[in-house]
Amino acid sequence: MEVELKDIIDDLDSLKRSLPDPFLQASVLQLRLRVENLTRMAKSGPVGRPKVKDMSAEVVDSNPYSRLMALQRMGIVENYERIRDFSVAIVGVGGVGSVAAEMLTRCGIGRLLLYDYDKVELANMNRLFFRPEQAGMTKTDAAVQTLSDINPDVVLESYTFNITTVQGFETFMSSLRNKSFCPSKEGSGVDLVLSCVDNYEARMAVNQACNELNQTWMESGVSEDAVSGHIQLLIPGETACFACAPPLVVASGVDERTLKREGVCAASLPTTMGVVAGLLVQNTLKFLLNFGNVSPYLGYNSLKDFFPTMEMKPNPQCSNAACLERQKEYVLAKPARDAAAKAKMEAEMSSITECPLHDDNEWNISVVDDNEVDTAGVPSADALPEGLTRELPSADEFEKSLLPGTDASVDDLENLRRQLEALNAD
């Protein structure tokens, strides 16, 4: 960029020298000053924000976390700041992974590990996140560049290698095991792995690593015609792993590589990828911060705006040995799990009876039973402000006049009877 600007200044200088008219020379000089100004701005680089030590709920324009911390005040999340303790690994920083990484960065996630071996290309510009000037950079480095500007509080790690090679898989495993960010954490060094890859081999590599490490992960995918997608939660031993229910291409014995013909590329839309990334990160937040329900499987059919859900139990005949190990452990741990669930439910029940909901809150909002609502003296929903009258009867009034047994209908019948008697008298 700076070299480009220097060239423009040189060109302007030679243009100025070649111009005989002093008025035109002055105009060129004005242009030159503007380019010099641009050069100074380019040298200073983007103005980032300093790191924030503690997440604050203070409502001021300069607080990057006020809107997120408000989730606590609204009763959605118990402790939002816990998000800083979590590590999430994103495998595949493409159309879905890059957007998921940006969302988690803006949410203030503690640490993001980014895996991809590809480079940014201009052919990726139909998607979100990457910019044309990043073409040629590795996707992981370009992502770290952008994400660190957006939120310098997030610890970002860039891993540029292919996890499906022997060496790559080993490095992938050891990076997931690394606990330097949170040494006291149980299990592996990450809290969740998000698979945002576009091929079967890479999904199987993530599946193998997570089954071996007993690591919960989420899978995501977008169809080759760009109009549908899905997310899936995989908990080793508890839910079906990726090998438990083989996808169609494998079940039918077709090698996926033969499906990708020379010169034919899959379609992609920023919309579908944005929706899938949004669903993936929404469920990631629910999983990490413990609110709402995490979907075991959520499909997205954009042509019909249809979102199918389902649950998949692990397959006792799964071809993955580590999956079978995890299944055995899960069955053995059942009594302890049941006891913990029972204790939790009892604790919740006792807290409900001790402290009625909305007994006291800062907005003075109280919940009233529908049957107990006292309507005396309370204006009805369709009451008009003082000084205004209706030109036409309201719908309710109109209906009332048609109801049998009301005064109006009795009057009409009485009238009719009198008219008939008068006719008979004649």
Ligand SMILES: [Zn+2]
């Ligand atoms: Zn399995």
